[in-house]
Amino acid sequence: MPPIRRSNLGRRTRRAIISQNVRGNQTQVERAEENEWRRAHIAQVRAAQSSPQIQQNVVRTPAINAGLNRAAFEYNSAIAYKDIRCVDIGSLSVVCQHCNALKFQSETPGLCCAGGKVKLPVLTHPPEPLHSLLYGNTIQSKHFLENTQKYNGCFQMKSFGAQVVDVPGYSPTFKIQGQIHHRAGALLPLPNEDHKFLQIHFVGDSAIELDQRCAIFTATKREMIEQLQNLLHEHNELVRLFKTALDMI
Numbered sequence: 418m419p420p421i422r423r424s425n426l427g428r429r430t431r432r433a434i435i436s437q438n439v440r441g442n443q444t445q446v447e448r449a450e451e452n453e454w455r456r457a458h459i460a461q462v463r464a465a466q467s468s469p470q471i472q473q474n475v476v477r478t479p480a481i482n483a484g485l486n487r488a489a490f491e492y493n494s495a496i497a498y499k500d501i502r503c504v505d506i507g508s509l510s511v512v513c514q515h516c517n518a519l520k521f522q523s524e525t526p527g528l529c530c531a532g533g534k535v536k537l538p539v540l541t542h543p544p545e546p547l548h549s550l551l552y553g554n555t556i557q558s559k560h561f562l563e564n565t566q567k568y569n570g571c572f573q574m575k576s577f578g579a580q581v582v583d584v585p586g587y588s589p590t591f592k593i594q595g596q597i598h599h600r601a602g603a604l605l606p607l608p609n610e611d612h613k614f615l616q617i618h619f620v621g622d623s624a625i626e627l628d629q630r631c632a633i634f635t636a637t638k639r640e641m642i643e644q645l646q647n648l649l650h651e652h653n654e655l656v657r658l659f660k661t662a663l664d665m666i
């Protein structure tokens with residue numbers, strides 16, 4: 418006798434359970450907003466399907482999609498990507514009523530701030546001299562904005578870490594798998610080794626610290642690095658936190 422095949426119709430998927438939990442935590446207003454968004458989205462999809470021009474595009478989509486495989490890594494300036502419908506995601510024309518975030522048409526209402534539940538503190542102006550360097554109209558400001566990557570490099574605290582997946586052959590890009598992380602390393606170097614990255618903040622002598630930073634990139638101005646170094650020691654939360662940890666050790 419053949420085994421009895423059980424129906425799969427009543428089975429709740431993981432996605433359905435998550436969706437039900439999310440909707441269970443929504444207020445009536447949020448649920449009404451999401452329903453309204455879903456109605457508008459479905460109406461848009463149906464309108465697109467009934468348009469003869471779009472139907473023509475829909476038929477062509479699989480072939481175009483196949484041709485776009487890895488296109489982001491092999492950009493070809495001869496191809497007018499903006500004319501390919503599946504690449505066009507529209508403009509940032511939707512404004513969130515809670516946080517004023519700009520979003521694309523197909524993004525969900527809760528994507529930016531979970532319907533007003535997430536409230537971030539307002540960004541304050543950066544302290545001087547960073548504010549003048551970023552927004553000023555001086556020669557120093559112009560030089561700083563043209564070389565921000567180098568100045569940033571003089572003060573980097575950590576290195577980027579991820580599991581890199583080997584892809585045969587040369588490629589200017591690399592592929593990672595899993596979660597990215599930051600490598601901070603030890604607060605102090607090993608004996609007979611130079612201070613590196615975060616460790617430079619804890620050299621203990623501002624002139625030696627400045628020498629080490631200036632040696633990282635030659636196209637930077639010493640007086641500007643000195644100003645930024647003093648700023649970080651005074652205002653940067655991470656530097657202050659690590660200094661306290663080092664004092665305790």
Ligand SMILES: [Zn+2]
Nearest residue numbers: 513516529530
């Ligand atoms: Zn929002």
